[in-house]
Amino acid sequence: MKRTVFVVLIVASLLVSAVPVVGLTSNPDLRTVTPNPTLQPGGVNEVSFQLINDPDGPDDDVRTATSVRIRPRDTGPIDVETNELFVSELPDGVPADLTLQVDVPAGVSSGAYRIPLSLTYEYENGAGSAVERRTTEYVTVRVKPGPQFSVVDTDSTATVNGQGTLEVTMRNVGSTAARDSTVALSSSSPGVSLGAEQSTARFVDSWATGENRTFEFDTTLTETSRVGNYSLDAQVDFERPDGTAGSSPSITVPMRALPEMTFSVSEVESSLRVGETNTLSGTVTNTGPQPAENAVVVFEDPGPTVTPVETSVAVGSLDPGESAGFAFDVEVTSSAQAGPRQFDLGVNYWDQDDTARSSNALPTRVDVGPKSDEFDVQPVNGTFTAGSGGEFRLTVTNTREYPVSDISAKIYTDAPLSTSDDEAFVDRLDPGESREIVFQLSAGSDAAAKTYPVKMDFQYDDDDGDTVISDTYQIPVDVTVDANGGLPIVPIVVVAAVALLGGGYLYYRRQG
Incomplete structure (x- = not known):
């Protein structure tokens, strides 16, 4: 019996060892x-x-x-x-x-x-x-204990489509000082760049606990940027006092994009006239949002027929909302056309960062008047009898808005009119001032009774000292004929004189 049990156990053991062991899951x-x-x-x-x-x-x-x-x-x-x-x-x-x-x-x-x-x-x-x-x-x-950083304050002067400065003040709020720190600032917005790049950095050798540090970064905003708030990213790499290196997490730095600097032109007045040098004036206003230092109003290229004597006028510094007057002396050539014209004015200035800036063009519409005579010429005595002559008196008035000097007047005649003294001189005429000038004029004995033209021009110096030849004027002269139909007065006088001389000669001979 014992042998049988032993055999069964051996067989069972062999059977168990022959079955593969299944793994657990x-x-x-x-x-x-x-x-x-x-x-x-x-x-x-x-x-x-x-x-x-x-x-x-x-x-x-x-x-x-x-x-x-x-x-x-x-x-x-x-x-x-x-x-x-x-x-x-x-x-x-x-x-x-x-x-x-x-x-x-x-x-x-x-x-x-x-x-x-x-x-x-x-x-x-x-x-x-x-x-x-x-x-x-x-x-x-x-x-881990060590330096920690937070943004305390920011101040931005950058304007849309302009440049400026971003000031960032940061504080070490950690439990230890930082050494050899690098503050890296980056922009993920395509409309905001830091200088010419999208990132920049500043170095701090020692940064104590509780100490504030202020960093300045050049910023540029494109014309597609929008007014409002932007977020930049800052990170500080540093060394702890024990010599181990560390980096701060990403720190959000807010930046405000300011509106683009703008100016306006109001109260524009123009006395511009074809063929003259006159004045274009007005008022320029800084419509903000920042002061404009050492502002200069500039006259952009107006074209070939209009020439400003000076292309810029300094108006000084303008705070937001402040205005200043300006005036340009402008020459309009004789070939220009009268009528409405549009000129582009602009403002050059320095911003708060001492950076030179220029505003957009300020379209300015003015009227250019037609060409006018330099002088108004009116005859004092403009009637002569055929076969007679005498003084031809004219009143000359300066119609310009500036004085003229060294005025030489000259007349030109055609038959039956003639002149024995065709020039006159006036030393100076102020604006609106009149002076009488005299010439010698005769009408031929065969002249018909009607109005004849006498041509006249002037050579003078303008207010800039330039010598100018005026346009040609035509002055009407009326010629009349003796109403009695008798002999003309000049032949009668000659005949009478001959008769008197002849009678005197005969009397003298008889007395001798």
Whole structure:
């Protein structure tokens, strides 16, 4: 009997050893690993971690977790900005690399913090059914003592379609000083650049706890930029007193884009006239938003027939809303056309950063008057009898808005009119002043009774000292004939004189 039992045991042992051993399979078991858990206070940190499906124990196989949803939650003073993460499947031993955005306030106490993760996932239970499971895991992070930075104040002078300066004041709010710090500022907006680039940096050798530092950055806004607030990103790389290196999280730096500098032209008055040099005047106003230092009103290219004597007029510094008058002396050539004209004025100025700027063109509409005579000429005595002559008196008036000098007047006659003295001179005529000038004029004895023209022009010096030849004037002269139809007076006088001389000669001979 004992031998039989022994044999049965041996057979059973052999049977067991002949059957292969079946491995055990475990359900998913998720956990987290954080390679670099250090956080820097004072901004948004990026926390990288791994989610691993790896249960503890000697099991040979682990079921794959699918449709894994991760919902982080805030913890203490740390604000988690990531709402949800998703992993489609998480097999055994293949970690999922994930990232959280967490906002760590400045001044947060150093130490370890656990960020809760609410996990929901599914898996096959081995019997053909899907099982959903919910659990909570944690990402452990650590706030290390050291320098911390926050933005205290910003001030921007940049205008749309212009340049300016962004002043950023930052404070070390951490528990230790920082050494050999580099403040890097960058812009992700295509409408905002820092100088000629999208990023720039400043260096600080020593930055004590509680100390403020102010940095200036050149900024440029394109014409497509909009008025309003922009956000730039700053980061501080530093060295702790113990020699270890660190970097701050991304720090938001606000910047205000100001409206484009604008000016307006009002109360525009023009005395411009074809063939004359006259005045274009008006008022320029700084419509903001910043002061314009050493402003100059400029007269842009007006074309070939209009020439400003000076192309710029200084009006001084203008605060927002402040106005100043300007005036240009402008020459309009004789070939110009009278009528409405549009000129482009502009303003050159210096901004608050001592940068030279120019405004957009300010279209200015004015009327150019038709050509006018330099002088008004009126005859004092303009009637002569055929066969007679005498003084031809004219009144000459300066119609210009400036004085003229060294005025030489000359007349030109055609038969039956003639002159024995065709020139007259006036030393000076002020605007609106009149003077009488005299010539000698005769009408031939055979002249018909009618009106004849006497041509006349002037040579004079204008108010700039330039010698000018005037246009030609035509002065009417009326010629009349003796109403009695008798002999003309000149032949009668000659005959009478001859008769008297002849009678005297005869009387003298008789007395002798």
